[in-house]
Amino acid sequence: MTNDMMVADEGRGEAGTGTLGKAIAVLEAVVTADGPQRFTDILARSGQPRGTLHRLLSHLVEEGLLIQRRDLSYEPGLRLLTLAYRSWSANRFRDVAEPHLQRLHELTGETVHLGILRETEIVYVDKVESRQTVRMSSQIGKASPAYCTGIGKAALSLLAQPVLKHVLARTAFHPFTSHTHRSAATLLAEVEEIRRDGHAFDCEEHEAEIRCVAAPIAIPGSELAAGISVTGPAYRVSMEQLVAWAAPVREAARAIAEEAAIRLGPGRGGP
Amino acid sequence: MTNDMMVADEGRGEAGTGTLGKAIAVLEAVVTADGPQRFTDILARSGQPRGTLHRLLSHLVEEGLLIQRRDLSYEPGLRLLTLAYRSWSANRFRDVAEPHLQRLHELTGETVHLGILRETEIVYVDKVESRQTVRMSSQIGKASPAYCTGIGKAALSLLAQPVLKHVLARTAFHPFTSHTHRSAATLLAEVEEIRRDGHAFDCEEHEAEIRCVAAPIAIPGSELAAGISVTGPAYRVSMEQLVAWAAPVREAARAIAEEAAIRLGPGRGGP
């Protein structure tokens, strides 16, 4: 047992939580793969011994978290979708934020996102878009690196210095575009600015030709850092435009935080 | 040990999965509750002993499947949403079906659903709607009883008689409206008709003032039964209209099944 340093390891699929951790790691291995996975594929991916893996997979199938096809390969099961649906539709924070996102969309005409920081990533929890294709909602649940997205950097600015350092230590600075931060050093400086200004920009750091302006929201009652953003294509949204939108974005974030504080309650005499 | 629950099962029972089963049961207890759950709430809901439950909860929190708020209550975590996002967006069957759903929507102007049977429920996997509110996509992942929905009954008609019997034995016939089936007997007769006709109707059996026509799809490569439907409000969609739409719905289902057989077929499913 290696539970002494349980703070240290959790980022990827390795077990920190005994049996459950292994099972979820295997589940994730199947879910993140692109296509049905045969037993041997998962064996290689997960590093578990044959016997163990076989039992783990049967259990996951029995629970409806995986489905076994006729050719014996494994696919994600429907139970995951149902569990996620329930937790999404019961998410009170998203519920509070939604009208504010809508308003921001009407003001700007561009796409508005709500995201929450989880480890080193931003998970998108809601989205309001102009031309709504069926695809659009697919974004919900998507995770992007925090260090190169507007909401991500905004959310990072809420963290206490030691926590922030810890997150950055676990971040892999992948150079998505020529504007992407290459190291913690430059990012730390920017986060300091963001903390002062109350808003963050993303100038094609994650995707070329995509810009956004974001503001942080501390979710009352939990330790979570969240944020909202207005995003648009570079050809349509100038930097001047983004700067002009910063104030309304900050104001929406403030309003959400305030309303959430009332509706989700402070819980107890917390900080 | 309190093994009362796991005794009665034959083939497709639950809680036979040792530790994982218990963990997921606890997770589900939190996720299906409406609001943050305190330790004692979950203790009552889950029936686990204090010590066990406490460890289970810590593990779930450590895995990101639950979040513990400052007031110590538990909420669904973001990991669930991310896992579901990945499995949804990589679902090849949905991908194949989508253009057909779109076409059906253009033809009818009404809402089109894609659902898959899981145990006794239909899980909605995709939806094409006319007036798209942000809400709409919330339906994805939602589960409704099979016995009183169009897609549900259509999917049931694909099952072999003994399997069907087994599913119905586990179904609770809740009387949602005055049109809802009250017992397996009448339902069995209707499923027989559906098998003959190739399509199913839902005349306000689940929700008052809501009607639909559906057709079954057997997903190639797996044992799954699925279906598509066109749904509309009773005031706008007459029974005659539904009958007229039955043929195109059947045709779309057939086309999806055919294309899926090629693209997900017995051969490799890889990229």
Added chain:
DNA sequence: AATCAAGTTCCAAATAATGGAACAAGTCAT
């Protein structure tokens, strides 16, 4: 100060997980 409720920790005993190895069941190239 005493009582009660909610949450956490402890630890010997029980049980479920472990994983190496043997065993089937296909595939493919002689």
Added chain:
DNA sequence: ATGACTTGTTCCATTATTTGGAACTTGATT
């Protein structure tokens, strides 16, 4: 066909994890 391989499944003695009752905090209430 035959034998060499690859892939998936089962077995089972060993081991480590889970189990769960009870004791222990913590904090609010009377």
